[in-house]
Amino acid sequence: MASRPTSNAYPEPVERLIDEFTKLPGIGRRSAERMAFHVLKCSEQDAMGLSRAVADVKQKVRCCSICFNLTDIDPCGICSNESRDASKVLVVEQARDLISLEQTGVYKGVYHVLTGRIDPLGGVEPGDLTIAALLQRIEKPDRNCCRVKVHEVILGLNPDMEGDTTGLYLADELTKRGVNVTRLARGLPAGSHLEYASKAVLADAIEGRQAMR
Amino acid sequence: MASRPTSNAYPEPVERLIDEFTKLPGIGRRSAERMAFHVLKCSEQDAMGLSRAVADVKQKVRCCSICFNLTDIDPCGICSNESRDASKVLVVEQARDLISLEQTGVYKGVYHVLTGRIDPLGGVEPGDLTIAALLQRIEKPDRNCCRVKVHEVILGLNPDMEGDTTGLYLADELTKRGVNVTRLARGLPAGSHLEYASKAVLADAIEGRQAMR
Numbered sequence: 001m002a003s004r005p006t007s008n009a010y011p012e013p014v015e016r017l018i019d020e021f022t023k024l025p026g027i028g029r030r031s032a033e034r035m036a037f038h039v040l041k042c043s044e045q046d047a048m049g050l051s052r053a054v055a056d057v058k059q060k061v062r063c064c065s066i067c068f069n070l071t072d073i074d075p076c077g078i079c080s081n082e083s084r085d086a087s088k089v090l091v092v093e094q095a096r097d098l099i100s101l102e103q104t105g106v107y108k109g110v111y112h113v114l115t116g117r118i119d120p121l122g123g124v125e126p127g128d129l130t131i132a133a134l135l136q137r138i139e140k141p142d143r144n145c146c147r148v149k150v151h152e153v154i155l156g157l158n159p160d161m162e163g164d165t166t167g168l169y170l171a172d173e174l175t176k177r178g179v180n181v182t183r184l185a186r187g188l189p190a191g192s193h194l195e196y197a198s199k200a201v202l203a204d205a206i207e208g209r210q211a212m213r
Numbered sequence: 214m215a216s217r218p219t220s221n222a223y224p225e226p227v228e229r230l231i232d233e234f235t236k237l238p239g240i241g242r243r244s245a246e247r248m249a250f251h252v253l254k255c256s257e258q259d260a261m262g263l264s265r266a267v268a269d270v271k272q273k274v275r276c277c278s279i280c281f282n283l284t285d286i287d288p289c290g291i292c293s294n295e296s297r298d299a300s301k302v303l304v305v306e307q308a309r310d311l312i313s314l315e316q317t318g319v320y321k322g323v324y325h326v327l328t329g330r331i332d333p334l335g336g337v338e339p340g341d342l343t344i345a346a347l348l349q350r351i352e353k354p355d356r357n358c359c360r361v362k363v364h365e366v367i368l369g370l371n372p373d374m375e376g377d378t379t380g381l382y383l384a385d386e387l388t389k390r391g392v393n394v395t396r397l398a399r400g401l402p403a404g405s406h407l408e409y410a411s412k413a414v415l416a417d418a419i420e421g422r423q424a425m426r
Contacts, residue, residue, distance in 0.1 A: 009312050011285040013273045017266040023259065024248045035237045037309065039270055040283065046236065047271040051264045053230040057252055058260040060226045070253065072224040096250065099222050 014040070066137070066145055068113040068130045070095045078102075078110055079145040085109045086148035089137065091170065092156045093117050093163070101156060109154070110145045112137065117157060117166040126169060134170075138177050155183040159204075185210075227253070279350070279358055281326040281343045283308045291315075291323055292358040298322045299361035302350065304383065305369045306330050306376070314369060322367070323358045325350065330370060330379040339382060347383075351390050368396040372417075398423075 014036055021032035039047050064076035088109030092098050098111050114129045137144040144150055153174050157163035171181045186204035188197060227249055234245035252260050277289035301322030305311050311324050327342045354362040366387050370376035384394045399417035401410060
């Protein structure tokens with residue numbers, strides 16, 4: 001963190017706002033000062049809009065009790081949507097991944113947000129995630145969206161070491177319970193150049209080669 | 214601005230907070246999302262602290278009626294401090310410049326914040342700044358800090374074209390009123406290397422050469 005200026009440099013409320021802004025990710029002292037000065041200059045209405053938005057997000061947004069997606073209603077709009085195929089559950093690490101997948105418009109099933117991934121070195125054990133709730137959705141269909149039995153679980157974890165660890169653990173637990181487990185395809189990213197692809201990407205692309213239809 | 218995701222991607226309060234964050238300077242959609250997720254994850258107390266700090270800064274912070282520095286009391290702590298030499302007024306463009314100068318601890322006089330600089334192309338005329346109030350501080354000592362007569366005005370404007378334009382205009386108005394006008398020294402920045410200094414810096418350094426004591 002940048003060095004603090006001498007005390008009483010700014011009026012106390014300005015100093016306090018700068019401190020609050022520096023707590024945000026990626027915001028250093030300089031950016032926080034610029035942001036605080038923006039708030040000072042903007043209209044009272046705009047400032048109150050920001051203030052209320054921060055408070056509202058904390059007071060109104062909760063986790064969906066079925067899939068742990070962020071929501072202001074429970075169950076969330078996806079879980080309560082009967083036109084979605086609740087027999088397919090796509091497992092993601094965090095709500096932001098769900099949003100990215102949802103934006104493709106390709107997937108019509110439902111989701112399950114783990115709220116993290118297994119990371120023994122970082123102190124994250126399976127019990128710290130929402131795995132027990134996922135297994136209950138499999139075992140007891142009345143705990144699943146629209147009380148539908150789950151036939152397939154698609155693992156949508158990040159393709160890195162912790163993601164793979166989590167995926168292997170889940171695949172093990174899920175297959176024991178007689179459900180089909182798949183994972184998102186790995187291979188060449190669309191729009192990329194073969195010559196610049198890494199060895200790991202090329203190895204995935206060769207091993208996972210797909211039949212031409 | 215980055216493209217917006219499809220509607221209802223996030224719950225409405227989250228979407229609204231992201232929108233509010235993107236209004237801040239230097240914050241794009243991605244950063245705003247990270248910041249919003251930080252607010253979602255942090256404690257309720259921390260979130261309310263940020264919310265209140267934004268509201269407070271708008272409701273409690275005003276401009277000092279003498280020097281136009283930001284303050285939560287009027288006149289500000291510098292103007293009302295009798296141990297400061299109110300016969301010297303250092304003119305700066307904005308409150309942030311005042312803070313930077315104040316942090317050196319070298320200057321014991323008072324300040325005047327112009328709240329901008331003359332910029333005819335940008336539509337900023339002398340009448341848009343606090344120049345009239347500055348001239349009144351010169352003409353009527355009871356309008357100055359601690360009712361002291363002003364002997365010297367030090368121009369602490371940015372060393373660029375608009376700063377120089379503003380400085381020339383002020384020097385003209387101030388000398389007419391019989392007050393000494395000086396400006397902050399220009400020359401080599403401390404800790405720099407001569408070989409990398411620009412022509413303008415070197416020219417300033419030669420013209421403004423100082424006697425060795």
